[in-house]
Amino acid sequence: MENPIIELEGLTKSYGSAKAVDNLSLKISRGEIFGLLGPNGAGKTTTILMMLGLTEPTAGLARVCGVDASSNPIAVKRKLGYMPDSMGFYDDMTALENLMYIGRLNRIEEHELITRAHKTMEIVGLGEEMHKKTSAYSRGMKQRLGLADVLIREPEIIILDEPTLGIDPSGIKEFLSLIRRLSKQQGLTVLLSSHHLHQVQQVCDRVGIFVGGRLLVEGDMETLSRNLFGEESYVLQISFREPAPPSGEHIEALKALDVVKQITIDKNLVEVSCSEDITPDVVRLFVQKGLNITGVRKKEFGLDEIYHRYFENNQKNNISNGKSAGLFQRSFFKRNNA
Amino acid sequence: MESPLVYFKGLFSKGITHKGLGQQKAESPFRAMTRKEAGDHVRSWRFIVMLILIALTFLGALYVSLSNISAATANINDPDRLFVYLKLLTTSDGTLPTFHVFISFLGPLLGIALGFDAINSEQNNGTLTRLMAQPIYRDNVLLAKFCGALIVVSVLFLCLVLLMIGGGMMITGVLVEPGELLRILGFVAMSILYVGFWLSLAILLSVRFRNAATSALAAIGIWLFFTVFYRIIVNLIMSAVLPSSGPLPPEDLLSYNNLLLFLLRLAPSQLYTDAATTLLMPSVRSLGPLTMEQMAGAIPSPLPLKESLMIVWPQVTGLLAATTVCFALAYYLFMRREIRT
Numbered sequence: 001m002e003n004p005i006i007e008l009e010g011l012t013k014s015y016g017s018a019k020a021v022d023n024l025s026l027k028i029s030r031g032e033i034f035g036l037l038g039p040n041g042a043g044k045t046t047t048i049l050m051m052l053g054l055t056e057p058t059a060g061l062a063r064v065c066g067v068d069a070s071s072n073p074i075a076v077k078r079k080l081g082y083m084p085d086s087m088g089f090y091d092d093m094t095a096l097e098n099l100m101y102i103g104r105l106n107r108i109e110e111h112e113l114i115t116r117a118h119k120t121m122e123i124v125g126l127g128e129e130m131h132k133k134t135s136a137y138s139r140g141m142k143q144r145l146g147l148a149d150v151l152i153r154e155p156e157i158i159i160l161d162e163p164t165l166g167i168d169p170s171g172i173k174e175f176l177s178l179i180r181r182l183s184k185q186q187g188l189t190v191l192l193s194s195h196h197l198h199q200v201q202q203v204c205d206r207v208g209i210f211v212g213g214r215l216l217v218e219g220d221m222e223t224l225s226r227n228l229f230g231e232e233s234y235v236l237q238i239s240f241r242e243p244a245p246p247s248g249e250h251i252e253a254l255k256a257l258d259v260v261k262q263i264t265i266d267k268n269l270v271e272v273s274c275s276e277d278i279t280p281d282v283v284r285l286f287v288q289k290g291l292n293i294t295g296v297r298k299k300e301f302g303l304d305e306i307y308h309r310y311f312e313n314n315q316k317n318n319i320s321n322g323k324s325a326g327l328f329q330r331s332f333f334k335r336n337n338a
Numbered sequence: 339m340e341s342p343l344v345y346f347k348g349l350f351s352k353g354i355t356h357k358g359l360g361q362q363k364a365e366s367p368f369r370a371m372t373r374k375e376a377g378d379h380v381r382s383w384r385f386i387v388m389l390i391l392i393a394l395t396f397l398g399a400l401y402v403s404l405s406n407i408s409a410a411t412a413n414i415n416d417p418d419r420l421f422v423y424l425k426l427l428t429t430s431d432g433t434l435p436t437f438h439v440f441i442s443f444l445g446p447l448l449g450i451a452l453g454f455d456a457i458n459s460e461q462n463n464g465t466l467t468r469l470m471a472q473p474i475y476r477d478n479v480l481l482a483k484f485c486g487a488l489i490v491v492s493v494l495f496l497c498l499v500l501l502m503i504g505g506g507m508m509i510t511g512v513l514v515e516p517g518e519l520l521r522i523l524g525f526v527a528m529s530i531l532y533v534g535f536w537l538s539l540a541i542l543l544s545v546r547f548r549n550a551a552t553s554a555l556a557a558i559g560i561w562l563f564f565t566v567f568y569r570i571i572v573n574l575i576m577s578a579v580l581p582s583s584g585p586l587p588p589e590d591l592l593s594y595n596n597l598l599l600f601l602l603r604l605a606p607s608q609l610y611t612d613a614a615t616t617l618l619m620p621s622v623r624s625l626g627p628l629t630m631e632q633m634a635g636a637i638p639s640p641l642p643l644k645e646s647l648m649i650v651w652p653q654v655t656g657l658l659a660a661t662t663v664c665f666a667l668a669y670y671l672f673m674r675r676e677i678r679t
Contacts, residue, residue, distance in 0.1 A: 049678060054677050055676045074473050074474075077471060077473040081471075082471040084468065087468060088463040088464025088465040105370055106367075106473060107365075153472075
């Protein structure tokens, strides 16, 4: 990473004796979508506030576009659009007026403002509803208006704090694809914080897992799962119409392959763990043996697994980190049961 | 601009029409905020209620003084009888207090109403985070809140007083003297300053307390303390301090009197009433006791405006200082605050 647009060096924030953010170092390069992932209370919002210069770090440095955020917050805020997790609007103004007010605070010239506001409302899909009062807006619409708020300023970086909170599933999908599209079209750098694993997985180029104020790991999804699950990073699930034979020459043939680590057979489902992607070979082998394949699915390790794995390791290391670990556990198990 | 194409379409149609008007400069964020605050106040119900209340007391006070104006201006013993418009503001037959007395206890209410939820309501609605994420200075937010409300108050007072002068001209047919006009404008400025003090106190409380109801109650508590209890407490203190036995020598009497005045003047409403009385009654020569030697040879005539201003200057300074202290405290608390909802 030669030209990081966000640079955090040893960033620390303590409230009394409790450390909300503990010696965080992170680099995010231009045009990237970075997912900051962690349970509630992990220090995600505090980190974001420090990048914006809204909170002073106890130690360390946050540099955005090469500017120190705590000593020169205004310059940082000119380049950076921030959408807080609970967004408020002036209820007695229409959505468009709300947006134009933000435009004025950013010194957008009056004659340009109205065109830009209309255009931004169209982009986020609120073109029809822009003259409604924001008090009549639904949660999802407010979230979109929040994005419009950020976009009208034409920032270089967008920081979204829990952007999908409280939107219905189809809304989330739309919202995330909108963010992804905008990022690709306009070369925006996006920092997205969430505790929703699947959503982050859908849009982010890179993720950082953040627990108890510390960044446990960062990297793209593939590297993350490779590091964690090591050898068994590809799992192939093949289902057959008839119950699969528990043994036989094809299973033997599979086992003979170097990269195959493990084969489990459960009725008409065969699971093959391997260290390389050998899907075509396996399928060809089964077809040649005359078996009726009804489905082939490559099982990728989701953030759920990654999250869980890291959490386990982390818990072993410090059980003392009571609060966040507890929250973490709860939020994880809730997901698991659901 | 990241993507000129996105904004291209509208620029052609709109941009050309505006070029004819000349390039407008983008207004500063501070002005935009002040404008919004003032607009919000004008449209808010609580301001309309306060407006009606103040307009009614004004009309009531004016009605009483108009019905007594001929008697007041005909009173030969009164050196101020020639100032018809000042008389309009200060004459009363005892049924209703005069306008400046009304303002001395309604003004605080106005200031509190406009300021008690300035910061905390924004914080509770989540708009403060949104505002702080914009490239604006934090102190500008506070200052815009203060200025926006103060502009509204100034316009209100100016309108009332100018209406009064206009109405007085229609009814009496007497032209207003320049000195008189300046005194009335001075009184308006004093009233605005007085409301400004309560406004900055209310803003301070709105920064300090997260809950709007708490800050409103605290502000009203302070107001009640100064309007009702403060005088009682001062009286209690004075009766405790004063020796009970026998008549006092004049020097002691003077010093006790000064102590009493000093204590009373710690209340902002006393400062305001003192200043308003001096400005509106040109014959008032001193706000403290005068000895016989000082009075000897003095002709009971109205003071020139400059002399009256000299008398109220300490009051003006005191109110200004109190306002500034409240504002500075609010600023101090707000700048160090971590903004999150």
